[in-house]
Amino acid sequence: MQTIVCMKWGTRYPGDYVNRLWSMIQRHTNRPTRLVCLTDDFSGIDPGVATFPLPPITIPERVAWKPWRKISLWQAPLADLEGDVLFMDLDVVITGPLDDFFDYEPGKFCIAENWTQPGQGIGNTSVYRWRVGTNTHIYNEFIKDPEIPLKQYGISQRYVSGSVDNMTYWPADWCVSFKHTLLPKWPMNFFKIAPLPSETRVVAFTGKPDPDEAEIGAWPVNAWYKRLYKHVRPTPWITENWR
Known part of the structure; x- marks a missing residue:
């Protein structure tokens, strides 16, 4: 079973965004695949989507509901997740096959190269694959003193890119x-x-x-x-x- 994860918090994206993501995933996968949504509001989400509460994280309030919250995914255990998992933001449109995302560069952390910073070693965390239970230092170091990575990196995907092991990029046209x-x-x-x-x-x-x-x-x-x-x-x- 392939697992794709999304996160939904606050009011910017309604449950319909999760449902559309689930519908797109079903159309563009040939293998058994499930969608897991980590959220603070379960209302309106298709019952075919597995839902869990947002994972806990010690985080300053000023960035608590910004992409920095995705750092919480680097802890273990994490919901019922295990193995290689594909993360997708809610604000994506899927237009082609997804199964290859689970096969590409086995054992590596795979991510889209950030489109505005090519060649700088920075990924964009809209779409990435990681192995649950690896690189937990990203979460552990953050919760020790969040102000250090906040000051050093400014943006969460810079922190992840600068801290993760074995990072590689998806093919640019994917x-x-x-x-x-x-x-x-x-x-x-x-x-x-x-x-x-x-x-x-x-x-x-x-x-x-x-x-x-x-x-x-x-x-x-x-x-x-x-x-x-x-x-x-x-x-x-x-x-x-x-x-």
């Missing part, structure tokens, strides 16, 4: 960023729809827009001047795949 890889550069983003390459398997929606926003061509911004360059056209392939 995991792409909607905003940094696919979205046409300004000013063409006002005229062209973001393409979907045939080799792509997972599209990550880091920051804004979220999938439901990019789908309809909405990019919420606070400052008026950002509307001059933050723009996305309605994207039909999101509708076709994000369901």
Whole structure:
């Protein structure tokens, strides 16, 4: 049984995001696969998804509900998880087969190379595979004194990338960023729809827009001047795949 894990906290993403992820996983896996959701709110989640409470972590309140909370995944034991597990953020759109993610580079920690920092040894934790019970020092060192990694690394994925053993990247065309890889550069983003390459398997929606926003061509911004360059056209392939 292959296991994919997601986390849901707060109110930004409703249970429907978990359900869409589960539906996409089922369409894009041939082997028996389950989805485990670690969450503080079980409401609205499909009963076919295994749910567990968020794993405990000692963490400063100012970052308690930011990606730093994903450091809690590096503890053991962890829910009922064991072996190699694939983590996926809720704000991804799956567009291709997933089974290969469990076969690629056995024994290594596999992650997407961060799209905005190529060549700097930094992964993006939207999609990664790890073996539960390994690299527990990432969690243990963090809870000893969270302020040290917070000050040294600033961003949780920099901390993971700088602390994990045996890191390697997925093939670049497997995991792409909607905003940094696919979205046409300004000013063409006002005229062209973001393409979907045939080799792509997972599209990550880091920051804004979220999938439901990019789908309809909405990019919420606070400052008026950002509307001059933050723009996305309605994207039909999101509708076709994000369901």
